[in-house]
Amino acid sequence: MALKVHDTRRREKVIFSTLHPGKVSMYVCGVTVYDSCHLGHARCYLAFDLIHRWLEASGFDVHYVQNFTDIDDKIITRANEIGGDWRKLVDDNIAGYYEDMDALNILRADDYPRCTDYVDDMIRITQDLIDKENAYVADDGVYFHVDSAPEKYGVLTGQNIDAVRSGAGGRVQGTGSSKRDHKDFALWKAAKPGEPTWDSPWGPGRPGWHIECTAMSMDYFGQQFDIHGGGHDLRFPHHEAEIFQGECHTGCSPVVHHWLHNGFVNIDGEKMSKSLGNFWAIKDILQQVDAMVLRFALINAHYRSPIDMNEVLLKDAERNYNRVLECYISALKGMVTESPVTLPHPDMTSKQPLIKSLAMLEKMGEGFAMAMDDDFNSRNAVAKVLGAVREISKTLASGLDDADKDAFSHYAVDWLEETAGTVLGILPTREFALLEPEEDPRRVEIAPRVEELLVKRAEARANKDWPTADLIRDELKSMGVVVTDSADGPIWDLE
Numbered sequence: 471m472a473l474k475v476h477d478t479r480r481r482e483k484v485i486f487s488t489l490h491p492g493k494v495s496m497y498v499c500g501v502t503v504y505d506s507c508h509l510g511h512a513r514c515y516l517a518f519d520l521i522h523r524w525l526e527a528s529g530f531d532v533h534y535v536q537n538f539t540d541i542d543d544k545i546i547t548r549a550n551e552i553g554g555d556w557r558k559l560v561d562d563n564i565a566g567y568y569e570d571m572d573a574l575n576i577l578r579a580d581d582y583p584r585c586t587d588y589v590d591d592m593i594r595i596t597q598d599l600i601d602k603e604n605a606y607v608a609d610d611g612v613y614f615h616v617d618s619a620p621e622k623y624g625v626l627t628g629q630n631i632d633a634v635r636s637g638a639g640g641r642v643q644g645t646g647s648s649k650r651d652h653k654d655f656a657l658w659k660a661a662k663p664g665e666p667t668w669d670s671p672w673g674p675g676r677p678g679w680h681i682e683c684t685a686m687s688m689d690y691f692g693q694q695f696d697i698h699g700g701g702h703d704l705r706f707p708h709h710e711a712e713i714f715q716g717e718c719h720t721g722c723s724p725v726v727h728h729w730l731h732n733g734f735v736n737i738d739g740e741k742m743s744k745s746l747g748n749f750w751a752i753k754d755i756l757q758q759v760d761a762m763v764l765r766f767a768l769i770n771a772h773y774r775s776p777i778d779m780n781e782v783l784l785k786d787a788e789r790n791y792n793r794v795l796e797c798y799i800s801a802l803k804g805m806v807t808e809s810p811v812t813l814p815h816p817d818m819t820s821k822q823p824l825i826k827s828l829a830m831l832e833k834m835g836e837g838f839a840m841a842m843d844d845d846f847n848s849r850n851a852v853a854k855v856l857g858a859v860r861e862i863s864k865t866l867a868s869g870l871d872d873a874d875k876d877a878f879s880h881y882a883v884d885w886l887e888e889t890a891g892t893v894l895g896i897l898p899t900r901e902f903a904l905l906e907p908e909e910d911p912r913r914v915e916i917a918p919r920v921e922e923l924l925v926k927r928a929e930a931r932a933n934k935d936w937p938t939a940d941l942i943r944d945e946l947k948s949m950g951v952v953v954t955d956s957a958d959g960p961i962w963d964l965e
Contacts, residue, residue: 473528473843476774478626478705478729483845488696489727494525494532495695497687499704500582502539503563504548507570509735509750509779510742514701516765517732517773517846519576521699523893524842535690536579537683538564540586541676546665556666570752573761575895581690585682589668592677592685595719596657596670604718605657607672608648612658614680614714617651622714626705626729655711657681680711688716688725698726702733702774733776750779759784762896766791769848769894789961790856791896796917797859798886799903800866804879811873813881824874827865831885834858838889848894855890860959862886864925867918913964920951924960927953 473486488494498518501511515536525532539545540560549556571578585592596612599605604618616623616631623631631653649656656678661667667674687695700709709729716725735742742749755764767787771777814822816829834854841850862882870878891897923942930938946953950965 471840471843474845475728475730476845478731479724479726481628484728486728488530489694492529492531494530494697495691496522496525496532496534496697496699497683497691497695498534498536498579498698499683499700499708500537500539501563501567502542502544503560503567504542504544505563506566506751506753508742508752509737509755510701511567512570512574512752512764513735513768513777514732515571515576516574516768518699518730519895520769520773520848520893521697521730521846522577522579523895524846527888527893528843532580533690534579535581535583535687537686538567538582538584539679539682540564540584541666542679550664566753570756573756574752574765575762577895583686583689585677585686588682588685588689589677591689592681593658593668593670595685595688595715596677596681598719599657599715602718604714606650608650609660610648611656611660611675611678612672613649613654614657614711615650616653616655616714619714619718622710622717623653624710625713626710629706655680655707657715680708681715683708684712684715684719687712688720693720693722694725694727696727697730698728699730699732702731705729705731730773732773733771736776736778738780739778760788760791762898763788763791766794766852766896769896770852772845772847772849774845775849789963790852793961794855794859794886794890794896795898795903797863798883798890798897801862801879801882801886802900802904804866804875805883806872806876810877810880813874813877823868824865824870824878827861827878828881830861831858831881834861835885835889838893842893851889851894855886855894856959858885858889863921864928867921867925916949916951920946920949920962924953924962928960 474483475486476483496518498515501507518534518536522532522534538560541556545556545560549559552559596605599614600607600612603615605612605614620631623629657680658670658672659675659678660672661674661676665676667676687698698709698712713725717723737750763784764787767779767783768777770787770790777783813828814825816832817825818829818833820826820829834857838851838854841847841854844850862885865878866875866882887897897903923946927939927942927946930936930942943953946962951962952965954961954963
């Protein structure tokens, strides 16, 4: 199956293609470093981490660039609030960003440019847009004139420029800005007292927000590149502004071949907001929730879908993540030789449990790849991993002889490391996984018996042998075990 991506500009899934065979140029809008990273940042950069991982697992050579916005109204305001130097604020928050992303096992981008290193490039592009009459100088800066390229308006959001024109009224008057039209946006902002400034042909000032990404992406990738990503909220005005600037500056359309945008995060059904008191900083969440549990919760949804973060979701993620981890540890412990015997050929029609299990895992691996090739559908990919965890756990507990168990354990470890590890990024290193767990000793003691009973219970239920299933349920209850049947299989815990 060919990789398909949902292109925001084309509003449909399209077959993924690149400008240069085997190579991917990917630019993702980074954080404005005025404060600590929050849950929305985790969602965004986890989404593009999965995309990054799958492209590399598919054999592409990915050049991934993610910027830092290190000068902005919010940065200046925050620095003034705390009475500190804006440069120190920026550096501290960039360090915090790396800590948060590393904790979530998000692979580093290849480059992290800062916009303040590109002021000269932004001035050059702005002057070119003025020369081409796409931009104009005003009393308070330089503005891009949207009506100079009306055909580019709404290409990501579907907004109609004629409707916006008719509803504009007198919105420019009284705004304190000397721009000609309310749709126009700033390329350069004239200096204000007490703000950091740079020299320009139009007087001292600083760049507008939108122009920075055009300058940085073009420095790395030239006039065209393969993927531009960011949060759903960046489509307008930020990304549409980039289209105006970049395509009018270069005369090349499209500058970006595939636009990808991730969905929002809601908290208990409401949009995350400081004013609502439901604003979750990553560093605060990780005081309460294991980083890999949070990662699991966020990737167990399609990257374009909104996520409603709540206690139920996190609890469910914790249970399922622990199932994956326990299965991985069991398979690691089942490997006793470096050169196991050769496993039989997989066959779904075989009556031999091991042969059939291998066929099922092979099919689940194919399903995992198909899910990721379908616009990076990690929700379905996670479901395949959880199905494989059930199958692996059942087979490991089925009474294989030592040689077959050793060989199957090697196979299972490889399967999990390729999917849950390399692509989903939720497995620890082998060394860390085999450390003695800080776990309820009673749970450790009864786990083998519980897993054995759950396999027998599943077989009894499949055969509609209800009396046997009831007896197993009663035995589990007498052990203090609570079983919850989910779409991903039975989950057990102690009362």
